[in-house]
Amino acid sequence: MAEPSWIIHITLLSIILLSHPPIQTAQTLNTTTYTFGPFYRDSPDFDKFRFLGDAGGMSAGALQITQDSRNSAEYLVNKSGRVMFTERFRLYNPKKTRPTTTNTSTMLVASFNTTFDINIYRTTGTVPGEGIAFIIAPDLSKPPLASYGGYLGLTNSTTDGDPSNQIIAIELDTGKQSYDPVRGDHVGLDINSVVSNATASLADFNIEIAPVNATNHTVWINYDGISRRLFVYMAKQFAPKPTKPLLVADVDLSKHVNQYSHFGFAASTGNDYELNCVLGWNLTVEVLPEERGLSGWRLSVVVVASAVVVGVVVGVGFMLLKKRRLGREDMQYILGKLKSLPGMPREFRFVELKRATNNFDGKNKLGEGGFGIVYKGVLEKEKVEVAVKKFSREKLKGKDDFLAELTIINRLRHKHLVRLVGWCHKNGMLLLVYDFMPNGSLDAHLYGEGDPLPWSRRYTVLADVASALTYLHDEYDQRVLHRDLKASNILLDSHFNARLGDFGLARALDNEKTSYMEAEGCFAGTPGYIAPECFHTQKATCESDVFGFGAVILEVVCGRRPYDVFPGGFKYLADWVWTLYREGRILEAVDKKLEGEYSAEDAERLLLLGLACSHPIAAERPKTQAIAQIIYRSVPPPAVPRIKPAFIWPMVGSLSIDSGSYCSGTTTTRRSSSSNCVWPTIEGQAGLGEISMV
Known part of the structure; x- marks a missing residue:
């Protein structure tokens, strides 16, 4: 009982x-994460940044840290600018401590991780100068006067070295100054001065910041608030994070910066000049x-x-408890609740949610899936609209689903994921409460009776979802598989920004392992969005999430469901689009409702990307980071074979650990390039999932 x-x-x-005794000891701290990019003047993120000095604002999908005129050198020389995130962060707390491995305590200093993509562009035939820096600054002040040239928009000849600057910067320097200890491009840690406290030559890592042929780079900066140690990594965009850092330096934030500080970027030009562009930015900061x-x-x-x-x-x-032993379900509930402490979302009383949804009235029903029914509700006290998900499974399995969804989404922080507001567990009833999305689901706008979703909004929706998927796969501290990517699980807020929702099938994947929780011993999902290998492995991977997103891309561009009846007898949208591509008629697949409105170049870009994501061979599909950059127009669309390849079953035991693929119960470190078994797709007859054995 x-x-x-x-x-x-x-x-x-x-x-x-x-x-959690009242004495200050070690504490489990929350983090907050922000993801920005691409950058346009009509972006909802525009107001979150302050453009200072000679910063060029947002244009061409990038933050222009200095002016971006390519036509006149007059406007490019001797400039300094800053672009600062307006959010202020508490970076240390003198009154808080946490224990160390030596049984002593140390002041609580926040850890942070940041990743950003840059393009430092030199105009034809010029020498680049001077550099760009990621900075921590006490306020949103303009760069000092005359902070151009080697001062990087950080200091000037009067203020350089002054502790009252309270600035720390990681500089990427393209110009050699007399005080620079290394020649050529280098990375440096600057504390209140452009005379770096620690430097490393980028030539040692075969990196040129601003090569003749414009190249995008990704920079990773990790700061450990416990060890007070900073790590800097850099590689060409889309390359994996290097195992060896460019720079490792000891720096105690509490000794140099304001307790409450801002993050951002600074850059400068001198007699030599360059375009200093930030293409995308992810920031995660520990909340003290x-x-x-x-x-x-x-x-x-x-x-x-x-x-x-x-x-x-x-x-x-x-x-x-000794007199009455807890049932297994209640113990799981307790463990699940404790597992989420601290930072647990709000616990609602059942009567609150019952009242909010008018006793779960069918008139308030927003949708229904295999894991539950979602109702619209209005919280009585706050007068706030919410979406209440009532789990349909009442027994142990339903509770496992509830705990899985609760523990995963509660820790995720991204502007394009639906936010979890709270939860409720009462008399076996399991409920989750989310932000209400007033514009409903994407599929309702694609197939509903109202005005068709315009092309610009469709493109933005796909960019939003790509950003969310990149976060789940590559930027969160665990790899999270959504496992049910489809148009009905993409929700639109009041501004029609997309939010990826319904984590009922989601599972967190340990980055060092290759297993995940199954759903009732079989692969769960929706026809048309399921990757072909999943019918055989019964397992989900990052690649199968990419396949689902590929189906969504084609669906959004074509205005057709992934599984339907298409000209030529095709049952799958991808097969039909691939045939049009082979015949040189791919733009005929674009939704007829968009006639004369869409960009042919962008439509072809998305259709090719959708086909690449729908590739029958999982290893050939693009990674999520590459997908985002293709949608952001930072790189060209992928090369796609004119004829749809056959689905090839990998050799038993073949597995790519890096990509998280699954091909039987055993694993090796490399994917086999050959196979003993092939299931070809018969053109015009069989689609994905209709596979005949040779």
């Missing part, structure tokens, strides 16, 4: 008190806790009182 809820809550209280305001004898009283309360509660709780 399961225990009454009050016993469970008493036990939880005792555990929480024991785990607030003080509780207890000290001295009051703290002692609280500690003693807490100990007494804990002792009583634990004693009573365990006596009752």
Whole structure:
């Protein structure tokens, strides 16, 4: 027999008190993540940045840290600019400590990770100068006067070296100054001065920041607030993060920057000039806790009182628990709740959600899937609209689904993922509460009776989803597979920005392992969005998520469902589009409702990308980061074979660990280039999932 809820809550209280005493010890801290790019003046992110000095604003999909006129050198020389994120972050707390491995304590300093893509462009026949820097600054002030040239928009001849600057920068320098210890392009750690505290030559890593042929680069900066150590990595865009950092330096933020600071970029030109462009930016910062305001004898009283309360509660709780053993489901519930502490979203009372949805009235039903029904609700006190997901499975499996979705999405932070507001567990009823998306799902706009979704909005929706998928696969601390990418799971907010939702099938994947939780022993998903290998492996991978997104891309451009009846007897949209591509008529696939409105170049770009993502061989599909850059127009569309390749079954045991692919129960470190088994697709007859064995 399961225990009454009050016993469970008493036990939880005792555990929480024991785990979180009022004395400051180690704490599990939350993080906040921001993802920006591409950058355009009509972007919703425009107001989140402050453009200072000679910054050129947002244009051509990039943050222009200095002016971007390519036609006149007059406007490019001797410039300095900054682009700062207006959000302010608390980077250390003198009143908070955490333990170290030596049983001592140290001031609480925030860790952060940032990744950004840059293009430093030299105009034809010129020498590039001067450089670009990622900076931490105390405020949103303009660059100092005369901070052009080698001062990188950070300091000038008067302020250089002044501790009151409270600036730390990671410079990527394209010009050699007299005080630079290395020749050529180099990376440096600057503290209140452009005379770097630590430097490394990029020539040693075969990197040229601004080569003659314009090249995009990705920079990773990781700062560990415990060890006070900073790591810098750099590689050509789309290349994996190097195992060896360019620069490793010890730096204590608490000794050099303002407690509350801003992140951003600075750059400069001199007599030599370049275009300093940031194409995309991801930032994750540890959120430091607030003080509780207890000290001295009051703290002692609280500690003693807490100990007494804990002792009583634990004693009573365990006596009752001994008499009545908790059922397995309730124990899982407790463990699931504790696993999410701290940072747990709001716990709603069942009566609140019942009232919000008018007793789950069918008139408020927003949608239904294999895992539950979603209702629109209005929270009575806040007068805020929400979406309430009521899980349909009442027993153990339903609770596992609930806990899986809760623990995954609660830790995800991205502007293009639907935000989890809270949860409820009452009398076996499991509910999750999300932000309400007033413009509904993407498929409703593609196939509904209202005005068709315009081309520009369709393109932006795909860019938004690509950004979210990149975060799930490559930027979150665990690799997360969505496993059910489809148009009905892409929701649109009040501004028609896309949010990827419905994580009922999502699973977090350990980056070092190659297994994940199955859904009832078979592959779950929606016909038309399921990759062909999944019918055989019964497993999901990053590549199968990419396949699903490829189906969405084609669906958005063509205005047709992935699984339907198409000219020529095709059952799958990808097969029909591939035939048009082979015949040189690929633009005939574009939704007829968009006639005369769409960009032919962009439509072909997306159709080719959709086909590349729909490639029958998982290893041939593009990675999510490459997909995003193709949509952002940073790189050309992929090369796609004119004739759709056959689905090739890899050799038993073949597996690419890097990509997270699955091909049987055993794994090796390399994917085989050959196979013993081939299941070809019969042109015009069989589509993905209709595979005949040779």
